[in-house]
Amino acid sequence: MTDTGGLPALTGGPQPDLDSGTTALWSALAGARVIDLAQPMRRGMPQSPNHPPFRMVIERRHGDLVRADGGSAANEVIITGGHVGTHVDALAHVSQDGLVHGGRPAGAAQSHEGFAELGIETFDPYVGRAVLLDVAAIHGTAVLPAGYEITPDDLEQAAGHTRIAPGDAVLIGTGWSRRWDEGAAFVGLADGVPGPGVAAARWLAERAPRVVGGETIAFEHLGAGRGHATLPVHRILLVEHGINIVETMNLAPLLDTGAREFLFVLNPLPIVGATGAPVRPLAVLP
Structure with a gap:
């Protein structure tokens, strides 16, 4: 199996409890190579000047809010035009x-x-x-x-x-x-x-x-x-x-x-x- 573009190849095989149509589809895909055709989205990436730029900021960092059990979560705000990136x-x-x-x-x-x-x-x-x-x-x-x-x-x-x-x-x-x-x-x-x-x-x-x-x-x-x-x-x-x-x-x-x-x-x-x-x-x- 080949790992390409950050995505793994499809793996597995026909399962006995699948109907014949599903089995045939999975058999056709088993071992296939998957190539990711998207460009990575990041601040400052090339884009048309006609559209608002992509921005991503971490809104909440680990440690900003800590739960009673010690757990914490981080999250972001994403701003982008619909015609930016792939x-x-x-x-x-x-x-x-x-x-x-x-x-x-x-x-x-x-x-x-x-x-x-x-x-x-x-x-x-x-x-x-x-x-x-x-x-x-x-x-x-x-x-x-x-x-x-x-x-x-x-x-x-x-x-x-x-x-x-x-x-x-x-x-x-x-x-x-x-x-x-x-x-x-x-x-x-x-x-x-x-x-x-x-x-x-x-x-x-x-x-x-x-x-x-x-x-x-x-x-x-x-x-x-x-x-x-x-x-x-x-x-x-x-x-x-x-x-x-x-x-x-x-x-x-x-x-x-x-x-x-x-x-x-x-x-x-x-x-x-x-x-x-x-x-x-x-x-x-x-």
Whole structure:
């Protein structure tokens, strides 16, 4: 068994008191390798300047309150934006000309208490097939250059003979998670960030995936010095096609395995009315 990304491999085997369907499922998973695709959340981590920063403080320390039997507990307060760290974008996250996905008026659905529809709590947990398109690999590099625009041809080459079926999850490997500890360079305000351009977004949308995702803080090609001035890929995927986006994943350990198809588990926190929420995606490999 292999322990990867802080998560142990699945262990065990069929139990005699399980029905045949459950036994078959457990047999398929026994010995599987689980890879954690989430970046660790900490104060000062790279994030979009459009969102409030992550903060965590210990509110009560051991010894602040001691029970009669000598026991003590510590606890914390966590403050974070819904789009900080590894997270899923809800369909309520982006509007175009005042409308969110399905032509719904954004103003009628939103309030300070959240969105009455299309919030992240409406995202059904995903457990299914994922296809990883390693664009960095087809260019013979571990990390794509800053500001590189991914094209449909890149995606076609990365897919090769692997078929993308409607309802699959599609992840794009740029290698950018290898730069997570580089702070400002990871954010890319000065030099840009690699990601899909408009044509690549339409290529993805044509294949009708359930969800798409990548390693950068915005699932977009960001040119040098451009920042988040416009986000057309978000418009195409979220507003026009209703495809959720996963951002800031740590794909490096998965890319290193060479795996291109795997079981993908995605279940963001169900924060009612929120436009996004943290998630800890898992890749399950044979």
